[in-house]
Amino acid sequence: MSGKERIIVFPSRMALTNMKVRLKGAQKGHSLLKKKADALSLRFRQILHKIIETKTLMGEVMKLASLSLAEAKFASGDFNHMVLQNVTKAKTKVRSKRDNVAGVLLPVFEHYTDGSDTYELTGLSRGGQQIDKLKKNYDKAVQLLVELASLQTSFVTLDEVIKITNRRVNAIEHVIIPRIENTIAYITTELDEREREEFYRLKKIQEKKKIIVAKKEAMMKARREEAGEDFEEAGNLIDDDKDEDLLFET
Numbered sequence: 142m143s144g145k146e147r148i149i150v151f152p153s154r155m156a157l158t159n160m161k162v163r164l165k166g167a168q169k170g171h172s173l174l175k176k177k178a179d180a181l182s183l184r185f186r187q188i189l190h191k192i193i194e195t196k197t198l199m200g201e202v203m204k205l206a207s208l209s210l211a212e213a214k215f216a217s218g219d220f221n222h223m224v225l226q227n228v229t230k231a232k233t234k235v236r237s238k239r240d241n242v243a244g245v246l247l248p249v250f251e252h253y254t255d256g257s258d259t260y261e262l263t264g265l266s267r268g269g270q271q272i273d274k275l276k277k278n279y280d281k282a283v284q285l286l287v288e289l290a291s292l293q294t295s296f297v298t299l300d301e302v303i304k305i306t307n308r309r310v311n312a313i314e315h316v317i318i319p320r321i322e323n324t325i326a327y328i329t330t331e332l333d334e335r336e337r338e339e340f341y342r343l344k345k346i347q348e349k350k351k352i353i354v355a356k357k358e359a360m361m362k363a364r365r366e367e368a369g370e371d372f373e374e375a376g377n378l379i380d381d382d383k384d385e386d387l388l389f390e391t
Contacts, residue, residue: 146319146320146323147320147323147324147327148160148320148321148324150324150328151332152328152332153328153332154332156168157328157329157332158327160321160324160328161325163320163321164321164322164325165295167313167317167318167321168209168318170313171310171313171314174309174310174313175308175310176243176304177243177244177306178303178306178307178310180243181242181243181245181299181302181303181306182303184242184243184299185296185299185300185303186253186295187360188292188295188299189296191292192289192292192293192296195285195288195289195292196289198285199272199282199285199289202278202281202282202285203282205278206278206279206281206282209271209274209275209278209279210243210275210279212271212274212275213271213272213274213275215271231255232254232255233252233253233254233255233280233283234252234253234254234255235250235251235252235253235287236250236251236253237249237250238321240295242299245298245299245300245302247295247299248291248295248298249289249291249295250287250288250290250294251287251291252284252288252293279354301322304387
C-alpha cells in the first residue's frame with residue numbers, strides 16, 4: 142500500500158481510534174451532502190420546469206401585448222409624446238428577498254405597484270378601451286419578466302451550488318473515505334503484526350528459561366554425582382506432615 146493511498150500516521154491504538162472517529166465523521170458528512178444534493182436537484186428540476194412554462198406563456202403574452210399596441214395606435218393615433226410627458230416616476234417596482242433551500246440562499250424578485258396610474262387620462266378622447274387593454278397586457282408581461290428573471294437567477298445559482306456539492310460528495314466518497322479505510326487497515330495490520338511478534342518473543346523467552354533451568358538442574362545433578370553425597374530433599378511446607386512441637390514440652 143503506497144503512501145498516496147493512505148494517511149501517513151504512526152500505527153498505534155490512539156491513531157486507530159482517531160481514524161475510526163474521522164471515518165465516522167466522513168461518512169456522516171457524505172450522507173448529509175448527498176441529501177443536500179438531492180434536495181437541490183429536486184428544486185433545480187422544479188425551477189427548470191417552471192422556466193419552460195413561463196417562457197411559453199411569455200411568448201403568448203408578448204404577442205398579445207404587441208397586437209394591443211398596434212390596436213391602440215390605430216384607434217388613438219401616436220400617443221408616445223403623451224406617455225413621455227406623464228412619466229415622473231416608476232409605477233412598477235421590484236423588491237428582492239431570499240429563499241433558503243437546504244442552506245442555499247436563492248434570490249427571489251417580487252413585482253409590486255407603487256402609486257396611482259399616471260396614464261389614466263391617456264386615450265380619454267378616443268381609443269380609451271384599447272389603451273386600457275394595452276396597459277393590462279404589458280403589465281402582465283412585466284410581471285412575467287420579473288418572475289422569469291427570478292427563476293433564471295435561482296437556476297444559475299443552484300447550478301453552481303449543485304456542481305460544488307457533487308464535487309464534494311465525490312471527493313469524500315472516492316478519495317477521503319478510501320484513504321481513511323486504507324489507513325485503518327494499515328494500522329490494524331501493523332498492530333496485529335506487533336502482537337504476533339510479542340507473542341513469539343515471549344514464547345522464545347519461556348523456551349530459553351526452560352533450557353536454562355534444565356541446564357542448571359543437570360549441572361546440580363552432575364555435581365551431586367561427582368561428590369557422591371545424597372542430599373535429602375527439602376520439606377514441602379504445603380504437605381500435611383505434622384512437625385513435632387518444640388515448645389511446652391513436659
